[in-house]
Amino acid sequence: MNDTTRAQTVEAIIATHARTEGPLLPILHDVQHALGCVDAATEAQIALALNLSRAEVHGVVSFYHDFTEEPDPRPCVQLCRAEACQARGVEALVAAAEAAAGKRVRLATVYCLGLCSVGPAARAIGPGGDHLHARLTADTLAQVIENA
Amino acid sequence: MSAVTKTVRIPDDSLSLAVGADALAAAFVAAGCTVERTSSWGMHWLEPLVEVDGVGYGPATPADVAAILDGSSALNIGAIAEHPFIKPQQRLTFARAGRTRPLSLEDYAATGGWAGLHRARAMSGADVIAEVTQSGLRGRGGAGFPAGIKWQTVANAPGTRKYVVCNADEGDSGTFADRMLMEGDPFQLVEGLAIAAHAVGAQTAYIYTRSEYPHAIAKMRAAIIAARDIIAPLHMEVREGAGAYVCGEETSLLNSIEGKRGVVRAKPPLPALEGLFGCPTVVNNVLTIAAIPHILSEGGAAEYAALGVDRSLGTKPIQLAGNIKHGGLYETAFGITLHDLVYAIGGGTASGRPVKGVQVGGPLGAYLAPDQFDIPFDYEAYARADALIGHGGVTVFDDTADMGKMARFAMAFCAAESCGKCTPCRIGSTRAVEVIDRIRHGGAQAADPLSTMPQMHNARKSARSVDEEIALLEDLCETMKFGSLCALGGFAPYPVLSALKHWPEDFTNGDVQ
Ligand SMILES: Cc1cc2nc3c(=O)[nH]c(=O)nc-3n(C[C@H](O)[C@H](O)[C@H](O)COP(=O)(O)O)c2cc1C
Ligand code: SF4
Ligand code: FES
Numbered sequence: 001m002n003d004t005t006r007a008q009t010v011e012a013i014i015a016t017h018a019r020t021e022g023p024l025l026p027i028l029h030d031v032q033h034a035l036g037c038v039d040a041a042t043e044a045q046i047a048l049a050l051n052l053s054r055a056e057v058h059g060v061v062s063f064y065h066d067f068t069e070e071p072d073p074r075p076c077v078q079l080c081r082a083e084a085c086q087a088r089g090v091e092a093l094v095a096a097a098e099a100a101a102g103k104r105v106r107l108a109t110v111y112c113l114g115l116c117s118v119g120p121a122a123r124a125i126g127p128g129g130d131h132l133h134a135r136l137t138a139d140t141l142a143q144v145i146e147n148a
Numbered sequence: 149m150s151a152v153t154k155t156v157r158i159p160d161d162s163l164s165l166a167v168g169a170d171a172l173a174a175a176f177v178a179a180g181c182t183v184e185r186t187s188s189w190g191m192h193w194l195e196p197l198v199e200v201d202g203v204g205y206g207p208a209t210p211a212d213v214a215a216i217l218d219g220s221s222a223l224n225i226g227a228i229a230e231h232p233f234i235k236p237q238q239r240l241t242f243a244r245a246g247r248t249r250p251l252s253l254e255d256y257a258a259t260g261g262w263a264g265l266h267r268a269r270a271m272s273g274a275d276v277i278a279e280v281t282q283s284g285l286r287g288r289g290g291a292g293f294p295a296g297i298k299w300q301t302v303a304n305a306p307g308t309r310k311y312v313v314c315n316a317d318e319g320d321s322g323t324f325a326d327r328m329l330m331e332g333d334p335f336q337l338v339e340g341l342a343i344a345a346h347a348v349g350a351q352t353a354y355i356y357t358r359s360e361y362p363h364a365i366a367k368m369r370a371a372i373i374a375a376r377d378i379i380a381p382l383h384m385e386v387r388e389g390a391g392a393y394v395c396g397e398e399t400s401l402l403n404s405i406e407g408k409r410g411v412v413r414a415k416p417p418l419p420a421l422e423g424l425f426g427c428p429t430v431v432n433n434v435l436t437i438a439a440i441p442h443i444l445s446e447g448g449a450a451e452y453a454a455l456g457v458d459r460s461l462g463t464k465p466i467q468l469a470g471n472i473k474h475g476g477l478y479e480t481a482f483g484i485t486l487h488d489l490v491y492a493i494g495g496g497t498a499s500g501r502p503v504k505g506v507q508v509g510g511p512l513g514a515y516l517a518p519d520q521f522d523i524p525f526d527y528e529a530y531a532r533a534d535a536l537i538g539h540g541g542v543t544v545f546d547d548t549a550d551m552g553k554m555a556r557f558a559m560a561f562c563a564a565e566s567c568g569k570c571t572p573c574r575i576g577s578t579r580a581v582e583v584i585d586r587i588r589h590g591g592a593q594a595a596d597p598l599s600t601m602p603q604m605h606n607a608r609k610s611a612r613s614v615d616e617e618i619a620l621l622e623d624l625c626e627t628m629k630f631g632s633l634c635a636l637g638g639f640a641p642y643p644v645l646s647a648l649k650h651w652p653e654d655f656t657n658g659d660v661q
Contacts, residue, residue, distance in 0.1 A: 021405075022405050024407030028390070029359075029388055063409040064391055064392050064410070065391030082511070082561075083507055083543050084322045086554070088470060088471055111319070111321060111393065111511075111561065112319065112322075114163070114361060115324065116475075117324070117472070117476055118167060118192050119470075123360075
């Protein structure tokens with residue numbers, strides 16, 4: 001996507017939230033989804049449209065884990081490493097998961113997917129869609145990463 | 149296979165999907181069955197649980213389809229409603245769990261849906277609030293503040309623009325009741341919010357849901373559209389969080405909806421007086437709001453108040469999580485003991501090993517040891533034990549758990565999720581991780597180079613022993629408890645101090661990593 005089409009995409013997103021109260025987060029979600037990141041140029045464009053300073057927009061982008069300043073087109077597997085999944089043995093799966101992911105898959109840590117009674121749990125987001133997986137073992141997690 | 153088309157019921161909540169419910173449903177369709185997608189009963193160790201004529205089979209895979217249909221399957225658990233995990237529960241908030249199709253308006257209306265809203269609308273806002281107060285309902289999100297008093301404050305506040313905000317951020321590990329409610333019975337939350345808005349005079353209701361819950365968001369959005377005419381003229385909208393745990397704190401949540409960094413606000417002003425966009429705002433947890441339709445139905449408030457103990461009235465949806473054999477959702481009146489929850493109901497650990505301890509109330513909750521398991525589920529009883537009920541998550545650990553490591557994790561989590569507004573939490577949590585590491589490595593090997601600098605007049609110039617490091621950790625925890633602006637920094641010391649108290653050996657000869 002070149003700069004002009006990016007700017008047009010962002011403009012269209014901003015327009016859909018013209019009547020939204022507190023539109024910044026909904027806009028950032030849509031931008032992150034459409035462009036894979038919220039870069040500096042986009043921050044400036046949003047700031048101008050919402051009558052904010054670029055620093056204010058940047059402050060918000062950098063506060064929330066979901067928004068990134070650079071795109072990462074790789075598939076992503078989010079592995080839950082919060083307490084309940086730790087109690088069910090997720091830590092023993094981490095090393096093998098990292099090996100399986102290599103550089104091809106982004107292995108991220110999340111704290112709880114709401115599947116705490118059937119952990120270890122993961123969410124895979126990639127070309128194949130957005131899917132949850134639970135009761136993971138070293139083998140099934142490697143499979144999830146493989147398929148991501 | 150039988151000649152008549154059978155109807156089988158399979159849940160479609162995200163937990164069931166995570167353990168293969170879609171493939172199972174497809175296999176039943178391929179076998180010629182009609183498949184109804186329902187909510188989950190909450191017996192998670194049995195998911196995906198298939199229901200055929202009231203009888204349950206689980207956990208089922210596509211390979212089990214033929215045996216389930218001819219009745220020969222060994223997965224048969226008998227009549228689901230009579231199951232020992234389900235039968236003793238007192239399900240008010242989760243009365244429809246497993247029984248209805250989440251987005252079916254027909255199912256919702258047929259099971260008493262909208263009765264509370266219709267009744268409330270025929271009453272004045274003040275009368276609705278009086279019934280909520282009479283029910284004794286307290287906030288289910290953590291602090292246990294009486295819902296009726298909060299609503300009253302908003303109703304009395306000057307101004308015509310008011311808001312109701314549902315806190316659906318459910319960031320605590322070990323909790324999933326909000327998710328189950330939103331995915332399984334979304335209309336109940338819509339109805340509860342509509343009643344709340346009527347009671348306090350609000351025009352807009354927001355549901356702030358964490359982005360880790362895409363299924364809950366989709367179900368809530370669909371439910372709001374389907375119920376639009378019923379709740380009109382109220383405007384209701386789902387807002388998606390962006391991966392910040394602290395946005396579950398109510399003032400940080402309001403900042404987030406306003407499009408700001410999710411930084412905690414100082415109180416006062418209370419959100420009830422100056423909340424969203426500076427207007428009077430009710431902020432309540434999903435389970436608080438979801439309890440409302442029942443309370444507002446005929447005789448509901450009195451029935452609610454008759455359950456529970458002391459000042460903890462009504463029912464609490466408890467979530468059994470972690471290393472537990474029978475994990476899932478258990479809604480019952482307050483007063484039940486941990487012993488009953490963990491052993492009688494939960495069946496002990498999933499690993500079959502002895503229980504080492506449980507954490508109640510999420511990442512900020514204390515760890516409780518088995519010798520404390522006679523404690524009744526009651527806000528005040530937990531407070532007296534330096535513990536908290538929080539959102540009602542019970543996470544079980546077996547004897548392989550390293551509690552020193554869990555204590556370190558509690559502080560590392562606090563450091564990662566701190567909003568950064570106040571020093572004890574922002575910096576104290578990081579320092580606490582370092583102190584715990586030193587304790588686990590047998591004390592500092594040398595004096596801290598920063599402390600030995602000439603400018604550091606009051607700092608210690610020699611290395612600390614393990615006992616001195618422990619005293620330092622306790623001191624730091626006290627500072628965080630009393631000096632933090634919100635409960636993230638204020639309660640992170642609880643898991644640490646409780647772990648240190650019950651399992652000191654895990655700090656001093658733990659397997660250090
Ligand atoms: C760090 C932190 C996280 C919180 N997370 C949640 C949450 O996920 N859900 C929730 O309902 N309350 C959460 N709370 C409590 C809220 O601040 C607030 O007390 C609650 O939403 C009030 O609703 P209630 O009275 O119905 O419980 C959190 C508090 C803190 C300090
Ligand atoms: S205790 Fe932590 S999260 Fe709470 S206001 Fe202070 S810095 Fe922010
Ligand atoms: S702790 Fe892993 S899903 Fe909740």
